Amino acid sequence: MCGIPMLPPSDAVTGKRLTFDQALEHIGGMENLISDEGRQMIHDCAQDYIWQYPDGRAYCTACGAALPRQHEKHNTWITCPACGKGVLFRHEARGHMNIYDQFVLYEWRRSAIDGETVVLTAAHVWRNSSGAQPENAVLNAAPSAIYVFRPGRAVTVYKDSGWVGGRWSRVDTVRPEHTKYGYMGHSCDMVQSREQFDRALAGTRIGAVFAALQFQVGRLDELELTAIANCARRPQLEYLAKCGQAKLAGELLRMERMPKGVIARPRAKSPREMLGLTEGQWFEARRDGIQLSVELLERAHILRRMGLGDMKLREIAEIRPMGFPCTYELNRIAPSPRAPSPAAAEYSYTVGDQLIRAGVGEKLRKKVYRRILKDIRHVSEWHDYYGALRRLGEDMTDPRLLLPKDMMLMHDRMYARIEAIREEEERQRQAFRALDFAARLEKLRAAYGYSACGLVLRPYESAREVVDEGKALGICIGGYAKRYLAGDTVICCLRRAEEPDEPWRAVEFSAQSGMLVQDRGFHNDRDGIDEGTRRQLRNFWALWRKAHDTKGRRRTA
Numbered sequence: 001m002c003g004i005p006m007l008p009p010s011d012a013v014t015g016k017r018l019t020f021d022q023a024l025e026h027i028g029g030m031e032n033l034i035s036d037e038g039r040q041m042i043h044d045c046a047q048d049y050i051w052q053y054p055d056g057r058a059y060c061t062a063c064g065a066a067l068p069r070q071h072e073k074h075n076t077w078i079t080c081p082a083c084g085k086g087v088l089f090r091h092e093a094r095g096h097m098n099i100y101d102q103f104v105l106y107e108w109r110r111s112a113i114d115g116e117t118v119v120l121t122a123a124h125v126w127r128n129s130s131g132a133q134p135e136n137a138v139l140n141a142a143p144s145a146i147y148v149f150r151p152g153r154a155v156t157v158y159k160d161s162g163w164v165g166g167r168w169s170r171v172d173t174v175r176p177e178h179t180k181y182g183y184m185g186h187s188c189d190m191v192q193s194r195e196q197f198d199r200a201l202a203g204t205r206i207g208a209v210f211a212a213l214q215f216q217v218g219r220l221d222e223l224e225l226t227a228i229a230n231c232a233r234r235p236q237l238e239y240l241a242k243c244g245q246a247k248l249a250g251e252l253l254r255m256e257r258m259p260k261g262v263i264a265r266p267r268a269k270s271p272r273e274m275l276g277l278t279e280g281q282w283f284e285a286r287r288d289g290i291q292l293s294v295e296l297l298e299r300a301h302i303l304r305r306m307g308l309g310d311m312k313l314r315e316i317a318e319i320r321p322m323g324f325p326c327t328y329e330l331n332r333i334a335p336s337p338r339a340p341s342p343a344a345a346e347y348s349y350t351v352g353d354q355l356i357r358a359g360v361g362e363k364l365r366k367k368v369y370r371r372i373l374k375d376i377r378h379v380s381e382w383h384d385y386y387g388a389l390r391r392l393g394e395d396m397t398d399p400r401l402l403l404p405k406d407m408m409l410m411h412d413r414m415y416a417r418i419e420a421i422r423e424e425e426e427r428q429r430q431a432f433r434a435l436d437f438a439a440r441l442e443k444l445r446a447a448y449g450y451s452a453c454g455l456v457l458r459p460y461e462s463a464r465e466v467v468d469e470g471k472a473l474g475i476c477i478g479g480y481a482k483r484y485l486a487g488d489t490v491i492c493c494l495r496r497a498e499e500p501d502e503p504w505r506a507v508e509f510s511a512q513s514g515m516l517v518q519d520r521g522f523h524n525d526r527d528g529i530d531e532g533t534r535r536q537l538r539n540f541w542a543l544w545r546k547a548h549d550t551k552g553r554r555r556t557a
Contacts, residue, residue: 017153020168023146025113026114027121032112033143037107038107041191041193046125048087049087049089050070050090051090052070052090054092056069060085062085063083063085065083067080070089074090074094075088075090075094102124104191105123106120107122108192108196109196110204111148115204116150117149117204119149119200120147121145122145125141127140143160145157145160146158147174147229149229151205151235153232155229157170158171174225174226192220206232208241209231209237213253227254230253236258236274237252239274240271244286245271247293248291252294255294262275262297263275264301276300276301276304278309281300292313295327300313302327306334306365307362308366319373319376332349332380332383333372333373333379334369335350336353352365354387354396355396355402358397359396360397367403368402368403371403378407381407381408382407385407385410385411386402388411388414433485433486437485440487441461444459447514452539452544452547453539453540458492458493459493460493466480469493473503473504473520475506477506477508488511489509490510491506492508492509493506506520507519514548
């Protein structure tokens with residue numbers, strides 16, 4: 001099985017898509033867009049009616065015969081008395097003033113010029129029976145799309161955007177909605193022939209891969225269209241199916257793109273090299289009948305980045321942490337696949353990156369990786385432990401620190417030291433902010449301290465006072481404490497002169513313009529205040545603005 005010749009995949013070499021004339025050559029010309037078999041399918045799938053007018057006249061749309069009054073229940077299937085065909089009985093008096101049907105006919109066929117190429121054509125079929133004589137309406141069909149599937153190439157798709165105007169244009173994605181239309185609120189059914197599909201793909205490489213992956217075509221949908229397109233353009237799937245790796249091929253078939261690292265060497269000479277497995281791993285897969293998967297190969301790819309590419313597939317499959325996808329946890333251990341830029345190097349947090357930046361040798365790094373893999377459920381703690389060593393400036397080349405007997409105990413010790421450092425730094429920052437605020441507080445008292453109309457305005461003395469005031473008043477002023485200390489805003493308390501220590505109102509000013517931003521009291525004054533208090537506040541702020549403007553002019557002078 002290792003000797004299967006490999007072709008370059010279409011993901012790397014897609015080739016040029018066909019022109020419209022070239023696509024028509026595979027069908028045999030424009031007149032063959034709808035085959036005779038397809039036209040017969042249209043008539044077989046079309047729905048026929050007995051259409052009865054209110055005056056009792058009835059007509060069959062299948063044979064055109066005029067019939068006596070029918071006494072059937074509206075919208076039920078009956079047999080036409082004239083032609084014996086099953087029809088749907090409808091009565092115009094029930095509100096059905098017309099008959100409007102539509103669906104899409106899909107036809108599969110082998111190319112007329114290439115035995116390995118498969119072509120799918122689509123036609124929009126409709127019948128509008130809204131005229132004066134709906135029983136005489138005829139079916140119409142217009143070609144709407146062409147799909148050409150060639151081995152080793154991306155699918156070529158042309159669609160008629162006008163559906164009756166012949167405006168054909170190429171599209172570069174395979175989606176059934178390119179041939180589905182919805183006129184007058186009606187959705188299109190999709191009709192296809194399984195026999196046509198089997199005949200078209202029989203004996204082709206595309207059909208062999210499709211059959212090996214055990215796909216079944218029922219009603220055509222986006223998954224099946226994309227699957228056929230991938231069978232055509234991805235030679236890797238054919239080789240994997242021949243090697244007995246149908247599970248892996250099926251997973252890759254459903255993916256829009258090949259995941260990086262799974263197909264390690266797309267131009268390899270054998271499936272083993274293509275998947276990046278060692279000879280021992282490939283022999284193990286064949287001997288034990290191991291069905292490879294995308295996740296298993298992704299794990300193997302990550303372990304190669306760690307230098308552990310010689311691990312057995314059974315060992316790789318048993319690496320299963322709790323609560324997280326395995327590949328996510330392994331990526332937290334392995335070095336980054338690409339060297340980070342100097343600006344981003346400091347912020348690369350994988351265990352491997354931390355050890356490499358610390359100058360830990362390859363041999364010791366492998367020992368660390370193997371130790372963590374045995375304790376994969378605590379990979380987050382290992383990851384954080386090495387981050388703590390780096391932040392504390394410890395010697396990370398010391399095996400006793402890298403491979404502690406009790407990692408969780410060492411983890412807690414290191415983070416206790418970090419927490420002590422953080423607390424000391426925060427204490428120093430608070431002391432610096434207190435000194436800075438003390439100097440600024442004198443200026444705030446001079447600028448905003450004011451009393452009039454039985455009220456006293458003054459800036460808060462500390463952040464604690466701001467928080468306590470917010471709790472006492474039931475308002476959100478406590479959330480502004482840090483901004484107040486930092487000088488980003490100005491917050492003052494407004495109190496009655498006879499009760500200077502009793503919380504009453506909190507006032508915010510703009511730190512840039514010095515103007516009043518908001519004045520709030522208990523629960524933001526939801527219950528309102530009496531007219532006397534409102535008049536007192538209006539008079540106070542009018543006097544404060546006058547005094548504030550006077551201070552500003554004095555400072556300017």
